[in-house]
Amino acid sequence: MPLYKKALEILNIVDRIVQLVPEENEFTTTIAQNMYADALQLAPKIAGAEGVDLYDIKMENAAIIRKCAREIYVGCNGFLIEGFKEVEYLEMLREEIEKFRILFAEWVKTFDQWNYIIDRWGLFNPPGVNYDDKDPDDDIPFDNPFDEED
Numbered sequence: 001m002p003l004y005k006k007a008l009e010i011l012n013i014v015d016r017i018v019q020l021v022p023e024e025n026e027f028t029t030t031i032a033q034n035m036y037a038d039a040l041q042l043a044p045k046i047a048g049a050e051g052v053d054l055y056d057i058k059m060e061n062a063a064i065i066r067k068c069a070r071e072i073y074v075g076c077n078g079f080l081i082e083g084f085k086e087v088e089y090l091e092m093l094r095e096e097i098e099k100f101r102i103l104f105a106e107w108v109k110t111f112d113q114w115n116y117i118i119d120r121w122g123l124f125n126p127p128g129v130n131y132d133d134k135d136p137d138d139d140i141p142f143d144n145p146f147d148e149e150d
Contacts, residue, residue, distance in 0.1 A: 001050070003103040007042035010100060013093045014039040014072065017079070020086050031078040038068035038075075042100075046107075055116035059124035062108050069104070073097045 018032040042065055049061035076090040084090065113126035122131030 001046070003100070003107050004043055004046050004050075006096065006100045006103055007039075007046055010042060010069075010072065010093065010096050011039040013089060013096060017086070017089050017093065020089065021084075025082060028079055028082045028084060031075050035072050035075040038071045041065070041068045053112070053115050055111055055113050055126055056119040056124040058111045059108075062104075062111075063124070065104065069097055069100055 014032075014035050018036050021028045021032045023029060045061045045065045045068075049058045049065075052058060073094060076094055079090055080087070116126055116129065118129060118131065118133055118135055119125045120131050125131065
């Protein structure tokens with residue numbers, strides 16, 4: 001899957017940046033650690049979203065992926081402020097994040113909005129579905145074949 005592969009490429013670039021950070025610079029070390037933690041989440045969250053069919057779970061994973069990718073992109077600013085010497089890695093990382101963003105947006109469009117359960121928190125419902133809507137599945141009669149009263 002191209003999105004998953006791009007996530008691994010981003011992780012490799014971030015890993016290389018982490019290795020280049022001087023240990024005595026606490027600020028950039030912290031930024032690098034945060035970027036690495038975010039990069040570590042991308043591929044597993046993609047896999048997690050791919051492993052389910054429900055729209056709300058896919059969207060929850062997608063929101064985390066988006067947040068992590070944006071944090072990585074913004075984290076590059078901290079390196080620039082601190083005068084990080086290997087700016088070509090930061091430029092490469094930002095270019096890969098931009099490619100990732102496009103793949104991500106196309107991937108999210110493939111989510112089936114009609115395969116959902118109502119998100120009672122109201123964050124990840126498909127358009128037109130509200131957190132307080134009546135669940136249509138509540139009207140489906142269920143006769144328990146194991147009910148001992150019969």
